[in-house]
Amino acid sequence: MKNNLNIVVLGLSITSSWGNGHATTFRGLIRELHKNGHDVTFLERDVPWYASNRDLKDFSYCNTILYSGLDELRQKHTEIIRFADLVIVGSYVPEGVAVGHFVVETADGITAFYDIDTPVTLAKMEKNDFEYLHPDLIPMYHMYLSFTGGPTLKRLEEQYGSPMARPFYCSFDPELYFPEEQVKQWDLGYLGTYSTDRQPPLTKLMLQAAEEFQGGRFVVAGPQYPAGIEWPSNVERIEHLPPLEHRKFYNSQRFTMNITRDDMIRAGYSPSVRLFEAAACNTPIISDYWEGIESIFEPGKEILISKSAEETVNYLTGIGEEERQQIAASAREKVLAYHTAAHRAKELETYYSEATAFSRTVQE
Known part of the structure; x- marks a missing residue:
């Protein structure tokens, strides 16, 4: 694996934690990827409810880009997606199916779907609710990084055709979460x-x-x-x-x-x-x-x-x-x-290497 990966993440939100747990998960993971020498760009759809509740203070560990919609994504950000080593699309991304198709058709590198809501996603698809993921898209991603482990991983591969489904639990940042003296209110x-x-x-x-x-x-x-x-x-x-x-x-x-x-x-x-x-x-x-x-x-x-x-x-x-x-x-x-964010960053590096090797084998 290259020592310095160019990683692009299209996620629900990194700038605001209002009403979602995705932001803290992305922040910890990307901060650790940055510490490991990787360059990360986060593309976030600019929506009013996050715009009015932004609480990210430190932007130093990733390049954060807000975009207005799919047209702007295609017009302005095609190149960074095409030339990235790894492109990750997260669950609940607005117009996620269209975004996913754009990514898998554009990216030259490894592509992954990062599902922070796997059971909800699968339940939605069973009801023909394809808000951000369609079954046809799953085999097109090189990896399915799943919030859920256990039997669900086998189901993603055997029923939905993922080439590589791997457990990718949420994590925490030890620099932010630790014991401290507080009155027990x-x-x-x-x-x-x-x-x-x-x-x-x-x-x-x-x-x-x-x-x-x-x-x-x-x-x-x-x-x-x-x-x-x-x-x-x-x-x-x-x-x-x-x-x-x-x-x-x-x-x-x-x-x-x-x-x-x-x-x-x-x-x-x-x-x-x-x-x-x-x-x-x-x-x-x-x-x-x-x-x-x-x-x-x-x-x-x-x-x-x-x-x-x-x-x-x-x-x-x-x-x-x-x-x-x-x-x-x-x-x-x-x-x-x-379960620290550093553990997840290392896991992602391992999965990237695995997906790269698998992709080469398939091409040969």
């Missing part, structure tokens, strides 16, 4: 944008726990929650929490809650970036269960699994401080060993 917190499928388990595992544990202090942070939701009196609401405040948020909780979307539970092997960020901050996690969670954290030792409000309350009231800190320390040790 809350017994349990949750960070996540509202979604209709996450709200019932959030209610079951956390909000009902708040009602049962009146002496406890709870917080839910994230945008787009409907005005009609009735929050228990001991649940604080934070409308939007930019990434720069996530570390303080996690360090201000005794425990943090993880809630998983339905499609990701069905697919399994789909760890949220919030799991890694919270663990890095030494905050013990209470989570719903999904197949494959044991491949990320050991239940009971590195993560706590809850199936009811009662179980959640039992954790909050029954676990002593020494045990709480031990669970947190074990999870932090795990994510530092396997």
